[in-house]
Amino acid sequence: MQSILDVRSLSPKERHPGIFNTFKELGPGDSFVLINDHEPKPLLYQFQIEFDGEFEWWPLERGPEAWRVSIVKRETKAVEREVTDYMQDDHHRLDRILETFQEARSGGNWANALAAFNEFDLGLRRHIQAEEEVLFPLFEEKTGMKDAGPTFVMRMEHTDIRDFLDKIKAATEAEDSEAAAGATQMLLNTLADHNMKEEQILYPESDSFLSKAEVKDFIRKAQVL
Ligand SMILES: [Fe+2]
Ligand SMILES: [Fe+2]
Known part of the structure; x- marks a missing residue:
């Protein structure tokens, strides 16, 4: 079972730090499902900068009520990918x-x-x-x-x-x-x-x-x- 992080009840200010902390605490190969009330594109761009090569990003649902993305911490922290x-x-x-x-x-x-x-x-x-x-x-x-x-x-x-x-x-x-x-x-x-x-x-x-x-x-x- 993947853990779920539903940030819809959090204030916008609390959202990104909460998501980054959840990601940092994941073990290699583990993942969580993020649930948000809008397309989390700015968050993805921030992940690409902060955690380059360290994560996978797989959207599971795109509205109209919930946007869900599976975020995986990769086993290796390799920046070089194939x-x-x-x-x-x-x-x-x-x-x-x-x-x-x-x-x-x-x-x-x-x-x-x-x-x-x-x-x-x-x-x-x-x-x-x-x-x-x-x-x-x-x-x-x-x-x-x-x-x-x-x-x-x-x-x-x-x-x-x-x-x-x-x-x-x-x-x-x-x-x-x-x-x-x-x-x-x-x-x-x-x-x-x-x-x-x-x-x-x-x-x-x-x-x-x-x-x-x-x-x-x-x-x-x-x-x-
Ligand atoms: Fe194909
Ligand atoms: Fe293919």
């Missing part, structure tokens, strides 16, 4: 959320199923956005491969993935277990192959030709999305 680790960790994180969704759906707990699906949907769409808007353009620029290269195939698969997300969401909102299970299976089949290609080819290649400063810049931009 595209492969960062993006692969996100694949695994998303896999676990989808498992929670599957358990809730098969148990008929639709409120929990929808909550888990919404977290997954937000996370996977942000992940794809980081690839399409930040990582792939870098890859295409460095390799000169655009229209027939790996990013072209990945972008086409993303289109299928987004269609499956739409189908699962509609089926979950309609509490149609069979349709949700079918669309989830199709998504899982596509993701298994897609993620493997990224983890074995695209991310390691990106690490091989991006400088450490470019990797750091990619992660900063991905966090802000």
